[in-house]
Amino acid sequence: MKVAIYTKYGSPEVIQIIDTKIPSPKPNEILVKIKASSVTRADTMMRQGKPKFGRLFLGLFKPKNTALGTGFSGVVEAVGSQITKFKIGDSVFGEKLFSNGSNAEYLCIAENVVIENKPRNISHIEAAPICDGFLTSYNFLKDIADLKPGQHILINGASGSLGSAAVQLAKVMGAKVTAVCSTRNIDFVKSIGADKIIDYTKTSITNINEMYNVIYDSVGTLSYKDTKNLISSNGIFMTPVLSGQILCQTLFNPKKVKFAATGIKKTEELKRLFLELVDFFKQGKLYTNIDKSYKLPDIAEAHHYLETGRKVGNIVIVNP
Ligand SMILES: NC(=O)c1ccc[n+]([C@@H]2O[C@H](COP(=O)([O-])OP(=O)(O)OC[C@H]3O[C@@H](n4cnc5c(N)ncnc54)[C@H](OP(=O)(O)O)[C@@H]3O)[C@@H](O)[C@H]2O)c1
Numbered sequence: 001m002k003v004a005i006y007t008k009y010g011s012p013e014v015i016q017i018i019d020t021k022i023p024s025p026k027p028n029e030i031l032v033k034i035k036a037s038s039v040t041r042a043d044t045m046m047r048q049g050k051p052k053f054g055r056l057f058l059g060l061f062k063p064k065n066t067a068l069g070t071g072f073s074g075v076v077e078a079v080g081s082q083i084t085k086f087k088i089g090d091s092v093f094g095e096k097l098f099s100n101g102s103n104a105e106y107l108c109i110a111e112n113v114v115i116e117n118k119p120r121n122i123s124h125i126e127a128a129p130i131c132d133g134f135l136t137s138y139n140f141l142k143d144i145a146d147l148k149p150g151q152h153i154l155i156n157g158a159s160g161s162l163g164s165a166a167v168q169l170a171k172v173m174g175a176k177v178t179a180v181c182s183t184r185n186i187d188f189v190k191s192i193g194a195d196k197i198i199d200y201t202k203t204s205i206t207n208i209n210e211m212y213n214v215i216y217d218s219v220g221t222l223s224y225k226d227t228k229n230l231i232s233s234n235g236i237f238m239t240p241v242l243s244g245q246i247l248c249q250t251l252f253n254p255k256k257v258k259f260a261a262t263g264i265k266k267t268e269e270l271k272r273l274f275l276e277l278v279d280f281f282k283q284g285k286l287y288t289n290i291d292k293s294y295k296l297p298d299i300a301e302a303h304h305y306l307e308t309g310r311k312v313g314n315i316v317i318v319n320p
Contacts, residue, residue, distance in 0.1 A: 003104035004299045004317075005066040009049030012303035015068065017296060022106050024078075029108045030086050030115075031078040035124035037102040037317045038071030039294075039302045040132045040161065042263070046100075047303065051242070068299070069103030069317070070096045070263075073118055073127035077106065085111045091118040094274070095131035097263055102128075103299055103317055113267055114274050119282045126288040129314035130277060133161035134169070134286065136262045137218065138273050140238055141169050144258050145214045149174025154212045154230070156205070157219030158194060159185035161314050162240060164289055166216055167192050172285050178212070180205060188312060192287065205230070214238065219309075224249050224257045231256070289313025295320075 001022045006014045025031045047068070049055050058064065073093035076086050086092060094115030101107050109115055114135075118127045141147045153170050157163035158179035170177045171193040179194035182201050189197055198205060206226050213235045215227050220241025231237060238258040239246060249257040262270070280286045291312045294302040302315055 001105040002296055003101070004068045004296060006047050006063060006068060007066050008062050009047065009055075012044075012047070012300035012307075014047065015300045015303065017299070023108045025080040025083075025108045026110075027080040027082040028110050028112070029080045030076050030083055030092070030111055031106060031108050032072065032074040032092060033077045033106055034072050034074040034102060034104060034319055036073050036128035036293075036319065037069045037104070038129035038132050039069065039103065039299065039306060039315050039317055040071070040129070041306060042132070043068055043070070043103075044303050044306050065098070065100055067099075067101035067104070070098075070100060071128050071131045072096065072102035072107060073124035074107075083111050086117075091124070092116065093118045093124070093127035093130065095135065095270075097267070097270075103296065105296070105319055114270050116275065116278050119278060121284060122281055122288070125290055125293060125316050125318060127281075128316050129161065129288060129290075130281070131274065133163075133165035133314060134277050134288075135270065135274055136240055137162045137166035137216070138169055138277055139260065139262045139265065139270075140216060140240065140258075141166060141173060141214075142273065142276075143269070144238055144260055145216070145236060147173050147175050147214060150176070151213040152176045152178065152211070153214040153216060154178045154180065154198075154205075154210075154227075155194075156180040156200075156215070156217045156222050158189045158197075159312050160219055161311070162218040163216075164189070164192055164313050165286075166218055167194050168286050169280075172280055175214075178210070185312060188289070192289070211235075217241070220246075224253070228256070291315050293318045 159181045178196040217239040224237040
């Protein structure tokens with residue numbers, strides 16, 4: 001089978017497509033023939049080995065785990081002897097977490113992790129990136145912010161993978177949403193449910209006269225310092241993008257400023273959030289926007305596009 005790997009940190013050109021043996025599932029695993037897989041900002045950061053302190057976990061001089069890709073959707077091709085939940089032919093989707101390896105033609109995964117039957121009303125392409133934007137943003141909105149109906153949330157980066165998921169989730173949770181995006185993305189962000197739009201190319205957020213229960217800076221371009229006057233007394237500023245400044249603010253002001261790396265949350269907790277998301281998708285309440293799709297041999301091109309920071313929603317690798 002073909003699989004995307006990287007054996008050194010660097011530009012998208014370090015990615016190679018190699019041929020390897022199709023893995024055999026262990027007794028507690030299933031073998032999935034991958035139909036679509038996600039390519040995310042986190043993948044590009046791992047490939048670059050950035051931020052550099054991340055190499056303490058990824059490998060000091062070269063990546064310990066050479067596989068790429070976490071989110072996937074596909075069809076069960078074989079099952080281990082202890083498998084009870086899935087059978088051959090089932091359409092499944094989920095997340096490989098830090099073991100990676102979804103940018104490939106096949107993968108093996110245990111049945112008790114973040115994996116579920118794919119809702120019939122969404123395609124493999126729409127299912128593959130759900131664990132990036134939706135799972136991350138649901139963790140922030142539900143577990144970190146405990147967003148309540150009627151609360152007002154400001155979502156910065158509303159056209160991205162995390163931001164577009166957050167706009168939809170906040171609406172499902174009954175909140176009022178003000179979304180921040182550029183002029184070219186206004187129609188898209190309105191179409192996914194934002195109540196109010198701020199075009200950051202025309203209006204500085206610091207100039208607006210409004211109070212929010214939650215500010216979710218999904219792209220890390222705002223700061224708590226510049227927005228604290230917009231946050232209500234019990235409100236919070238939260239971001240999935242780690243920087244030195246955010247690290248300091250979470251240490252000195254932990255009640256107001258929140259950061260979390262969703263991938264390192266306990267698997268049972270991720271699974272709880274994931275299953276709730278699956279229900280929302282089954283009910284047709286959420287929608288995955290696919291900006292572009294690529295074939296596996298063109299994955300370096302996908303990484304180049306990701307690095308522009310301009311994608312709208314998600315990008316995926318699609319296998320024939
Ligand atoms: N902590 C975690 O668990 C976790 C998990 C997953 C991802 N992440 C991180 O979350 C971040 C966001 O990922 P993503 O995939 O959602 O990003 P993304 O899709 O690449 O975001 C790009 C979008 O943001 C818009 N944008 C760019 N500059 C902006 C600005 N100044 N203000 C508002 N919008 C702007 C772009 O459109 P325009 O250029 O037209 O504005 C584009 O649509 C990444 O840094 C990623 O590493 C963290």
